Amino acid sequence: MSSTANAPKPRLAEAIASLGDTVSRLSHLSKRSYQNPYITLRQWPAEVRPEDDWFSSPEYVSLYGTPLWDTLDEPARRRLAFHEAVNFYSLNIHGEKGLMQGLAQRLYRKDLVDVSEYLHHFLDEENKHSIYFGGFCTRYAKVYRSRQFALEETRSQSVEDFLFFAKTMIFEEIVDRYNWVQARDARLHPVARFINDNHHVEESRHLVFGRQLVTALWGACVPSWGDDTVADLRRQLEQFFVVSWREYYNPDVYADAGLDDPWEVAERAWSAPAQRAHRRAVSTKVLSFLTEAGILDKEPADAF
Amino acid sequence: MRSDQEIRDLLRSWVLTKAPELSADGLTDRTPLFEERHLRSVHLPELLLLLERLRAAPIEVEDLRPGDFRDIHTMVDRFGGAGVTP
Numbered sequence: 368m369s370s371t372a373n374a375p376k377p378r379l380a381e382a383i384a385s386l387g388d389t390v391s392r393l394s395h396l397s398k399r400s401y402q403n404p405y406i407t408l409r410q411w412p413a414e415v416r417p418e419d420d421w422f423s424s425p426e427y428v429s430l431y432g433t434p435l436w437d438t439l440d441e442p443a444r445r446r447l448a449f450h451e452a453v454n455f456y457s458l459n460i461h462g463e464k465g466l467m468q469g470l471a472q473r474l475y476r477k478d479l480v481d482v483s484e485y486l487h488h489f490l491d492e493e494n495k496h497s498i499y500f501g502g503f504c505t506r507y508a509k510v511y512r513s514r515q516f517a518l519e520e521t522r523s524q525s526v527e528d529f530l531f532f533a534k535t536m537i538f539e540e541i542v543d544r545y546n547w548v549q550a551r552d553a554r555l556h557p558v559a560r561f562i563n564d565n566h567h568v569e570e571s572r573h574l575v576f577g578r579q580l581v582t583a584l585w586g587a588c589v590p591s592w593g594d595d596t597v598a599d600l601r602r603q604l605e606q607f608f609v610v611s612w613r614e615y616y617n618p619d620v621y622a623d624a625g626l627d628d629p630w631e632v633a634e635r636a637w638s639a640p641a642q643r644a645h646r647r648a649v650s651t652k653v654l655s656f657l658t659e660a661g662i663l664d665k666e667p668a669d670a671f
Numbered sequence: 672m673r674s675d676q677e678i679r680d681l682l683r684s685w686v687l688t689k690a691p692e693l694s695a696d697g698l699t700d701r702t703p704l705f706e707e708r709h710l711r712s713v714h715l716p717e718l719l720l721l722l723e724r725l726r727a728a729p730i731e732v733e734d735l736r737p738g739d740f741r742d743i744h745t746m747v748d749r750f751g752g753a754g755v756t757p
């Protein structure tokens with residue numbers, strides 16, 4: 368029996384209620400910017416030229432600053448940047464798939480009826496993001512496989528709710544840094560810029576919701592959880608942080624970019640000082656949020 | 672190509688970094704890693720990447736069964752290079 372078995376009734380509704388009018392304001396904004404992705408997708412070109420255009424900012428390519436990067440000529444760098452863009456979109460697809468599952472599970476749950484309107488927007492928006500990401504991947508390349516695989520674990524509802532929203536927030540915060548930078552990068556192909564810009568604009572609402580909800584949920588639950596549960600949650604979040612970052616170094620990408628020994632390439636890139644510094648810089652904001660809120664008590668050392 | 676013994680040793684040291692409550696003496700090839708919650712679902716993507724690197728071949732996630740990761744012995748048996756000539 369886990370130490371969370373005696374946790375009190377679900378706290379999610381209480382935490383959401385404490386967000387006050389944030390939820391109704393976000394719902395209003397979602398309605399105002401409701402999208403039809405198919406109109407945009409129709410305007411995208413039938414094909415793209417990965418060696419002629421940048422699809423990722425070179426500074427955000429996973430080999431940037433490593434010795435291997437220096438050996439690549441410009442077309443090879445662009446080709447790698449293209450596959451990395453496809454990987455970035457693919458990991459968003461897999462992340463959003465899990466996110467949609469979690470949101471759908473909570474839709475109209477008895478204690479959550481009051482926030483179902485916003486859960487509908489959240490779900491709808493993630494589905495549309497995946498239509499853009501998937502549209503790009505299937506039209507110009509493929510969807511990279513995910514290495515996520517969940518074993519059955521028994522947790523109390525409050526732990527399950529907290530982990531779900533905290534992981535969502537960590538994932539979205541890291542993605543958003545990439546979106547923000549790449550939306551502003553004039554070197555990028557217009558479709559790549561659009562995808563990053565559109566996702567950033569939409570995600571800014573989810574990030575507001577995520578930060579407030581995770582803080583409120585933590586505050587509501589932590590007094591009843593006990594030290595073991597808190598320690599266990601922290602360990603899982605730290606490892607989630609590591610795994611979220613690991614997925615940016617995908618051997619399948621290096622193989623498609625024509626590099627030998629793709630798993631060793633991934634391992635060397637992961638350990639390269641420039642890449643460790645990059646991960647730390649991109650993570651600063653979300654890490655200080657998590658530590659200031661008391662959710663993490665130390666930084667996830669394995670991620671850097 | 673790494674031998675099964677090398678794969679076993681590298682897996683062991685990875686597990687020990689991820690499960691600080693396990694001592695080197697306490698971890699055997701038959702220690703149930705997930706059942707005893709030394710590892711959790713959230714470790715799997717990194718574990719899969721490690722296994723793929725050690726055997727230098729992809730692992731098809733859709734073919735996996737929960738029991739494949741039960742302990743170090745099972746993982747070496749399931750994913751090791753047995754039968755592959757160097």
Ligand SMILES: [Fe+2]
Nearest residue numbers: 463492493496
């Ligand atoms: Fe999204």
Ligand SMILES: [Fe+2]
Nearest residue numbers: 493539570573
């Ligand atoms: Fe989102």
